[in-house]
Amino acid sequence: xxxxxxxxxxxxxxxxxxxxxxxxxxxxxxxxxxxxxxxxxxxxxxxxxxxxxxxxxxxxxxxxxxxxxxxxxxxxxxxxxxxxxxxxxxxxxxxxxxxxxxxxxxxxxxxxxxxxxxxxxxxxxxxxxxxxxxxxxxxxxxxxxxxxxxxxxxxxxxxxxxxxxxxxxxxxxxxxxxxx
Amino acid sequence: xxxxxxxxxxxxxxxxxxxxxxxxxxxxxxxxxxxxxxxxxxxxxxxxxxxxxxxxxxxxxxxxxxxxxxxxxxxxxxxxxxxxxxxxxxxxxxxxxxxxxxxxxxxxxxxxxxxxxxxxxxxxxxxxxxxxxxxxxxxxxxxxxxxxxxxxxxxxxxxxxxxxxxxxxxxxxxxxxxxxxxxxxxxxxxxxxxxxxxxxxxxxxxxxxxxxxxxxxxxxxxxxxxxxxxxxxxxxxxxxxxxxxxxxxxxxxxxxxxxxxxxxxxxxxxxxxxxxxxxxxxxxxxxxxxxxxxxxxxxxxxxxxxxxxxxxxxxxxxxxxxxxxxxxxxxxxxxxxxxxxxxxxxxxxxxxxxxxxxxxxxxxxxxxxxxxxxxxxxxxxxxxxxxxxxxxxxxxxxxxxxxxxxxxxxxxxxxxxxxxxxxxxxxxxxxxxxxxxxxxxxxxxxxxxxxxxxxxxxxxxxxxxxxxxxxxxxxxxxxxxxxxxxxxxxxx
Ligand code: SF4
Numbered sequence: 001x002x003x004x005x006x007x008x009x010x011x012x013x014x015x016x017x018x019x020x021x022x023x024x025x026x027x028x029x030x031x032x033x034x035x036x037x038x039x040x041x042x043x044x045x046x047x048x049x050x051x052x053x054x055x056x057x058x059x060x061x062x063x064x065x066x067x068x069x070x071x072x073x074x075x076x077x078x079x080x081x082x083x084x085x086x087x088x089x090x091x092x093x094x095x096x097x098x099x100x101x102x103x104x105x106x107x108x109x110x111x112x113x114x115x116x117x118x119x120x121x122x123x124x125x126x127x128x129x130x131x132x133x134x135x136x137x138x139x140x141x142x143x144x145x146x147x148x149x150x151x152x153x154x155x156x157x158x159x160x161x162x163x164x165x166x167x168x169x170x171x172x173x174x175x176x177x178x179x180x
Numbered sequence: 181x182x183x184x185x186x187x188x189x190x191x192x193x194x195x196x197x198x199x200x201x202x203x204x205x206x207x208x209x210x211x212x213x214x215x216x217x218x219x220x221x222x223x224x225x226x227x228x229x230x231x232x233x234x235x236x237x238x239x240x241x242x243x244x245x246x247x248x249x250x251x252x253x254x255x256x257x258x259x260x261x262x263x264x265x266x267x268x269x270x271x272x273x274x275x276x277x278x279x280x281x282x283x284x285x286x287x288x289x290x291x292x293x294x295x296x297x298x299x300x301x302x303x304x305x306x307x308x309x310x311x312x313x314x315x316x317x318x319x320x321x322x323x324x325x326x327x328x329x330x331x332x333x334x335x336x337x338x339x340x341x342x343x344x345x346x347x348x349x350x351x352x353x354x355x356x357x358x359x360x361x362x363x364x365x366x367x368x369x370x371x372x373x374x375x376x377x378x379x380x381x382x383x384x385x386x387x388x389x390x391x392x393x394x395x396x397x398x399x400x401x402x403x404x405x406x407x408x409x410x411x412x413x414x415x416x417x418x419x420x421x422x423x424x425x426x427x428x429x430x431x432x433x434x435x436x437x438x439x440x441x442x443x444x445x446x447x448x449x450x451x452x453x454x455x456x457x458x459x460x461x462x463x464x465x466x467x468x469x470x471x472x473x474x475x476x477x478x479x480x481x482x483x484x485x486x487x488x489x490x491x492x493x494x495x496x497x498x499x500x501x502x503x504x505x506x507x508x509x510x511x512x513x514x515x516x517x518x519x520x521x522x523x524x525x526x527x528x529x530x531x532x533x534x535x536x537x538x539x540x541x542x543x544x545x546x547x548x549x550x551x552x553x554x555x556x557x558x559x560x561x562x563x564x565x566x567x568x569x570x571x572x573x574x575x576x577x578x579x580x581x582x583x584x585x586x587x588x589x590x591x592x593x594x595x596x597x598x599x600x601x602x603x604x605x606x607x608x609x610x611x612x613x614x615x616x617x618x619x620x621x622x623x624x625x626x627x628x629x630x631x632x633x634x635x636x637x638x639x640x641x642x643x644x645x646x647x648x649x650x651x652x653x654x655x656x657x658x659x660x661x662x663x664x665x666x667x668x669x670x671x672x
Pocket of ligand 1: 084
């Protein structure tokens with residue numbers, strides 16, 4: 001038997017919908033598990049990415065922690081894939097880019113309705129620094145493949161991965177390339 | 181305000197251990213533990229470390245975009261956000277009573293969501309701890325390990341989730357982030373082929389869901405010492421219930437019980453949630469801490485989600501799930517169960533309820549009707565509440581004369597459980613970690629407690645924090661992309 005392909009996945013500033021679409025390959029997941037092995041992923045308890053063949057990134061970059069994880073993935077993964085609108089262009093979270101960070105903070109933690117007395121903006125060093133803007137991941141590291149959609153359909157993810165595993169150049173045929 | 185183990189004295193003299201990221205949950209969270217030289221635990225915190233600012237950037241958008249935008253808060257329970265927003269906007273478009281077709285298509289969509297989310301959570305994320313043990317080998321403690329050791333359980337889990345996702349696809353148009361629900365109704369009903377397609381598997385799903393209840397019940401009964409005690413803590417409970425006190429995930433009014441099961445308030449119209457609840461903020465988490473205002477921050481917090489719902493209601497309207505509920509209630513011998521792991525038991529009962537409800541709904545001709553939307557006199561403000569898989573979900577909007585949103589307030593399920601989850605991990609730390617050399621397996625105990633709540637930390641990250649330092653973000657070639665300036669509130 002050939003060595004299994006190592007795959008790591010993570011969500012940065014995303015909603016996990018792309019991970020859900022991955023699981024939407026349904027019973028083919030059990031088939032896929034014969035061919036691949038998961039490294040760091042929300043599905044396993046591996047907390048730090050080791051050397052991998054493929055890294056799949058959902059979500060854009062919205063804080064310092066995202067930057068750190070993204071670089072960890074780039075360093076360890078031979079092939080890095082941006083999956084979904086958020087990773088590719090920031091997606092819905094990037095709607096905040098036109099707003100001032102400080103105004104949002106003020107509103108959510110200081111002036112919004114129903115807050116307890118004395119509520120203020122969280123500032124503990126354990127919380128990673130938010131960036132002023134949400135960035136697409138290719139602005140920070142080199143990306144090898146982009147899989148569009150919000151989320152990309154499960155069949156597109158399946159086709160992409162099986163092509164890659166078989167050593168073919170991944171090609172999404174008609175009906176698999178979606179932007180919605 | 182003081183909660184046990186929340187804040188250590190002299191924290192700079194203590195050693196820090198972090199669980200980062202919390203895994204096999206959805207979203208971004210970490211736990212920090214502060215210990216002294218004798219490994220005594222002084223502080224434990226579950227931090228929510230990401231923000232996305234949804235409440236703010238929804239403002240200025242036309243109201244009809246909202247149900248499609250807000251579901252991007254969360255890819256696991258997008259339907260819950262889709263529908264909670266739609267319910268709030270029903271009020272804004274004056275749709276006081278939906279057509280039977282619209283209401284039933286939405287219900288079907290929502291029960292599909294509960295089924296798929298509960299299946300995902302139990303089988304894909306939590307079952308490895310329960311089947312292999314909390315301290316079992318890391319490399320095997322995941323769905324891949326379950327598929328190898330218990331292929332039948334893994335396969336049924338995958339197929340239960342698939343069925344729920346298919347119900348969503350058929351009602352919403354897409355499995356993740358569909359568009360089926362609109363203010364005042366839905367944009368499509370079911371065709372006869374759709375209905376028959378789902379119906380052919382519906383009975384199988386009921387029987388597999390029942391097996392899942394038996395599986396978790398068996399695990400509980402095999403090891404009551406662990407299941408009764410692990411992460412147990414007393415608290416109030418809140419959910420919506422139907423007018424007759426029955427369990428209903430789609431619609432109802434607010435009810436809360438105290439830790440002894442005594443009703444504190446009942447049948448409260450959720451349009452007035454703001455008079456009932458407040459939210460506290462702590463400097464170390466982006467997730468707020470809601471509480472019942474009249475009881476105050478220290479005593480007014482509560483738990484939501486399966487364990488709260490199944491005990492808060494008087495009965496479950498489908499027979500198999502109701503029988504299972506009676507067993508769970510009897511197990512408590514007259515007192516509510518507060519054991520954290522009983523969340524899984526309650527969750528599987530709810531999954532059975534969802535499967536039975538889907539099966540019954542599929543026999544209803546109204547699903548195939550063509551009267552889809554209503555509207556009436558427009559209002560400026562509306563609140564929509566739904567029981568999402570993880571608990572009560574509140575969406576609140578105001579809209580201006582130009583139909584643009586002027587205010588949005590969201591209290592998501594996981595936020596309601598914030599204090600409950602923090603209390604659970606502190607109970608676990610006290611009982612299992614205190615004074616011991618920390619190992620990976622012991623640390624996993626903390627995560628097992630968090631997983632029982634099935635937190636969707638993804639949903640919970642719609643707020644943001646102040647920045648204590650200045651850092652810069654550079655691209656791969658070293659060019660400056662972004663800069664974080666110090667902005668601290670009130671003193672600059
Ligand atoms: S691309 Fe869409 S589905 Fe994927 S993480 Fe972003 S919002 Fe969620």
